[in-house]
Amino acid sequence: MTHTVLEARNLKRHFISHHGLINRTTQCVQAVDDVSLELKAGETLALVGESGCGKSTLARCLTLLDKPTAGEILINGEKPKNDLKQYCRNVQMIFQDPYASLNPRLPVGVIIAEPLVIHKIGSKQERRNKVLELLDVVGLRRSDINRYPHQFSGGQRQRISIARALALNPAVIIADEPVSALDVSIQSQILNLFKELQEEFNLAYLFISHDMAVVHYFADRVAVMYLGSIVEEGVTEKTLINPLHPYTRALIDAAPLISKVKRKHGDALKGDPPSPLDPPSGCRFHPRCSYAIEACRSQRPKLEGSGGHKVACSLSDSLHLTPRRRLEGGWA
Numbered sequence: 357m358t359h360t361v362l363e364a365r366n367l368k369r370h371f372i373s374h375h376g377l378i379n380r381t382t383q384c385v386q387a388v389d390d391v392s393l394e395l396k397a398g399e400t401l402a403l404v405g406e407s408g409c410g411k412s413t414l415a416r417c418l419t420l421l422d423k424p425t426a427g428e429i430l431i432n433g434e435k436p437k438n439d440l441k442q443y444c445r446n447v448q449m450i451f452q453d454p455y456a457s458l459n460p461r462l463p464v465g466v467i468i469a470e471p472l473v474i475h476k477i478g479s480k481q482e483r484r485n486k487v488l489e490l491l492d493v494v495g496l497r498r499s500d501i502n503r504y505p506h507q508f509s510g511g512q513r514q515r516i517s518i519a520r521a522l523a524l525n526p527a528v529i530i531a532d533e534p535v536s537a538l539d540v541s542i543q544s545q546i547l548n549l550f551k552e553l554q555e556e557f558n559l560a561y562l563f564i565s566h567d568m569a570v571v572h573y574f575a576d577r578v579a580v581m582y583l584g585s586i587v588e589e590g591v592t593e594k595t596l597i598n599p600l601h602p603y604t605r606a607l608i609d610a611a612p613l614i615s616k617v618k619r620k621h622g623d624a625l626k627g628d629p630p631s632p633l634d635p636p637s638g639c640r641f642h643p644r645c646s647y648a649i650e651a652c653r654s655q656r657p658k659l660e661g662s663g664g665h666k667v668a669c670s671l672s673d674s675l676h677l678t679p680r681r682r683l684e685g686g687w688a
Contacts, residue, residue, distance in 0.1 A: 367427035402575035454513035590665035
């Protein structure tokens, strides 16, 4: 049975915000609020939601780039020890912008070898051999080892980022919208590379994206995030075809579609998300939900369910939320 490699339990990340020079006030930004999730070896869990919902903050917490305010993180069933280096050997991150995530002053060979140097792995020659192997793995030429980031295209730079993340043989890679800054033709190449590497190294991915088509193609499971919390989680195919939460359906219906089928009015989400400085009482989606009742305004639903499909909605049993844009042959 596939084991759980990364687990978050009731994770919170709150930021203190100060306003005013004379009458100074303090507010709390609830960027991540009580999030629990599991990631098993060899699977891909997609994390989706609107911009500002807390996806990247959650990713930074799981890589310990940000210290969680509360909750705990388990790696292979154990809490991370004080040795941050050991944790980083198991969990690596690939960032969204391949232009900003690589040091422009260093050649590719030095960039990829840097994790090996920090962790004192191998001799100088052994590290060079490892870098050459990684260049082969990600589809770059060995002769690229002495070139600089500005000499590569966006897709090639992301391949360099992937090679760097693989250097320590991690069990988990957290990818924060790794293809959103790339041309569509290059996106498919990088996604296929991710799949090949997963099969070869049994990697677990937490894949953050706002592109529902990419999620449908790439992910085994999907977690939907809204205003710092997970509102639905389940197997990708089932969740996208038969969503249980109104927000999940709204995300699907709002996705761009190349088709002769005309979009129906009302498919897109209405209004802006509430501020995490002052989240609504009860269900946080209720101000934008056309199905909301009085109980939704006062009671915050828990994320619960059966058969691996969980939802935080008190009306999930009575709603039938098949997306309006489901086409013949499946989700589109």
